[in-house]
Amino acid sequence: MTDTTSPSGSSGAPSVAALAPLLREAVREAATLALPFFEPGGQTRARVWSKSGGSPVTEADVAVDTFLKVRLSEVEPAAAWLSEETIDDPVRLGADRVWIVDPIDGTRAFLSGHPDWSIAVALLEAGEPVLGVVFAPATGRFYEAIAGEGATLDGAPIRVSDRAALEGARITGPKPMQDRLLGGAARLGDAPTVTRVERVPSLALRLARVAEGMIDLGLVSKDSRDWDLAAADLILREAGGVVCDLDGRPTVYNRPEPRHGELVAVPRALCELTLAALARGNG
Known part of the structure; x- marks a missing residue:
């Protein structure tokens, strides 16, 4: 490099x-x-x-x-x-x-x-x-x-928020993903009270607001592209957060098809809990 x-x-x-x-x-x-x-x-x-x-x-x-x-x-x-x-x-x-x-x-x-x-x-x-x-x-x-x-x-x-639990979290993204997240959290024995933030039309800005701590948890529907994500992904990484797929794998760029599945954008401390809740929400 x-x-x-x-x-x-x-x-x-x-x-x-x-x-x-x-x-x-x-x-x-x-x-x-x-x-x-x-x-x-x-x-x-x-x-x-x-x-x-x-x-x-x-x-x-x-x-x-x-x-x-x-x-x-x-x-x-x-x-x-x-x-x-x-x-x-x-x-x-x-x-x-x-x-x-x-x-x-x-x-x-x-x-x-x-x-x-x-x-x-x-x-x-x-x-x-x-x-x-x-x-x-x-x-x-x-x-x-x-x-x-x-x-x-x-x-x-800037730094991501220091929130390490879903309780009180400010979340944004597609409503079906939010519902899966909260339903899964309930199945895991948690029923968090969250603030649903109005969806940010620019995906890059949605991730950037997680990076600055304005939003705790950003959800991303499938079919985003490299150009929606790459710049904000770096900003979020450098602010202490992560963008990953629902298996916890980091985003990979410059592939022949620059298209992505569902993703989460979160502070590192919230990542494991978020992925577990989303996985349980599918069950």
């Missing part, structure tokens, strides 16, 4: 630490392309159409994606590319470094004037996220992390 502290790794590639401020600048500039199309509390000014499968895309998604592909390719030319709005190029499977980009995570929120949409960018190195940014332009909240150096929100360090 490339040295993240020296100006460049042994291969001459720029270090992760050197790339961090350049990524920060690029994402903030990309946000200026999206914000003019965003109408708080109202419908977007952007042109909207449907992709195959029916999910919406806007001219803002495309503008941000195009800008970041050009800029980040200049920042680290050796890195391959995987983005929600770009045709997949299998060259990424053999690349040591890969940019993983969601130009607007939470497009439906963006369309309807809800502030919880984000721009999410991660850099993978040898398949692992080593640099990640999640920026919510409508609220100005900027989350970032470098592997091994912790996570920050607007430059200040």
Whole structure:
């Protein structure tokens, strides 16, 4: 793996630490392309159409994606590319470094004037996220992390909550998964009183809010993609949390099919209990 502290790794590639401020600048500039199309509390000014499968895309998604592909390719030319709005190029499977980009995570929120949409960018190195940014332009909240150096929100360090029990937990995610969790907890002899937090439209922001301790437990339905997860996954890891599947396995990125099953995003102290409750909820 490339040295993240020296100006460049042994291969001459720029270090992760050197790339961090350049990524920060690029994402903030990309946000200026999206914000003019965003109408708080109202419908977007952007042109909207449907992709195959029916999910919406806007001219803002495309503008941000195009800008970041050009800029980040200049920042680290050796890195391959995987983005929600770009045709997949299998060259990424053999690349040591890969940019993983969601130009607007939470497009439906963006369309309807809800502030919880984000721009999410991660850099993978040898398949692992080593640099990640999640920026919510409508609220100005900027989350970032470098592997091994912790996570920050607007430059200040963040940590997951210290909750180690479901009682009193703030949970969010798909209602069927919440119901399974609580039903399973009851079968295990617990009947916790929890606060159900309104579902966060941007999955990257949902995980980032677990990282900052605003949410204790985030649930993720199946069919999320690498670009929804990679940046926020690193931020959560660096803040003391974990993203894993229902068998406790960590997320794996840059596979031929960048799609995931059901996941949980939790402080490490809550992980075993959460997985046990979900498993019992299936029974």
